[in-house]
Amino acid sequence: MAHAIQGNNSQAAEYYEKALELALKVGDRRCEGTWLNALGSVYLGEGNVERAITTCERALNIHRETADRLGESRDLERLGICHYERGDNQRAIEYFKQQLEIAQGIGYRRGELVALNNWATASANIEESIDLSTQALAISREIGDRRHESELAANLGAAYFRVRDLYQGARYYEQAVNIAREIGDRHVEERTAGTLGRFHLDIKEYSLAATFLSQALNAARDVNDHRGQLEVGILLSAAYIGSDNSRQAINLLENTLQIAREIGEPHYEMLTNSMLGEAYAATNNMSAAIASFERSLSIAHERGHQIGLLDFTMSLGAIHMEIGNTTNGIKCFEQAVGMAHKLGDRETESYINWALGMAYKEFGDLAQAVQVLQKCVNYQRAIGHPDAESHALQVAALRIKALLGH
Secondary structure, eight states, X not given: OXXXXXSOHHHHHHHHHHHHHHHHHHTOHHHHHHHHHHHHHHHHHTTOHHHHHHHHHHXXXXXXXXXXXXXXXXXXXXXXXXXXXXXXXXXXXXXXXXXXXXXXXXXXXXXXXXXXXXXXXXXXXHHHHHHHHHHHHHHHHHHXXXXXXXXXXXXXXXXXXXXXXXXXXXXXXXHHHHHHHHHTOHHHHHHHHHHHHHHHHHTTOHHHHHHHHXXXXXXXXXXXXXXXXXXXXXXXXXXXXXXXXXXXXXXXXXXXXXXXXXXXXXXXXXXXXXXXXXXXXXXXXXXXXXXHHHHHHHXXXXXXXXXXXXXXXXXXXXXXXXXXXXXXXXXXXXXXXXXXXXXXXXXXXXXXXXXXXXXXXXXXXXXXXXXXXXXXXXXXXXXXXXXXXHHHHHHHXXXXXXXXXX
């Protein structure tokens, strides 16, 4: 629902005010309404919603007085957007319905499309929003409005994702990506291809994820979107790791890390180092993996990022266990348990307790292993976890070994 005009708002306002003054001087009521609407657009773009409403209401009265139905339709749209910006969605919808009625009455198909799209955006009813967007999409195809077709297909993709109809959502996103690429809208292509990439990454379709994320990354580079390059670069590296192409992931992440440092984004520097740790671990370069996770951990400490501290400490513990450094593994898991407990994350605390218990078992401290593993079993039983009883049997067997001194 675009409302900001292009260019410098103050210069535009000055131009429209002079045009309005001239229209008033010559008594041209239609032009007066046109320039009031334009001023309303400027005020809205500046965030002065109340002044925009007052100005557009004046324009609406003039266009009704002069029977300018197209002008009236545009005023209603602008007023609807103003009330949407104020958070009064129901009032906004009332204006969009009037806008739609006029557009249908004068046979203005593009106006119908815009009104339906605005109404769909303002609606809190997801089923209604899908229905309205579908109608608007059909009109965009009928009149050959490819830009709106791409936008509406993306909106429908997002709506179907919200109702968990993921594959239908993905189909609409694919339409949006293809149209955006066809018409050269790299911003929309970046956004929609990135969303599709995330979808395929979530369901572990790594090859498709890499295809769409590569497309999104190229678009982000073309429009000089540095933050987009960081976000997509990290996701694409995860797709590469998932498809056993960790060396390509490392090359991409090194470039992503350089961008994060150049533009001063420590959060993305932290996440990129973490992904580098995963990629190096996948290539069995454990010393590089540890160094990368330790850099992530250092940034998390500096920024007070508690979830990051927990995740990276767990990852370090797992790597130390994998290379046979049980003492350091136990140390990391003990720290992680304390962090999870402090955060009130009992599920993660239980998960780490199981890893810690197994580390104690590996270390040969069976009594300590039983004590920690039992905490995990107690939690799993409390929440009805399906593995609770099988884990309880493992702990019972380990308890017997501990008692027998094995």
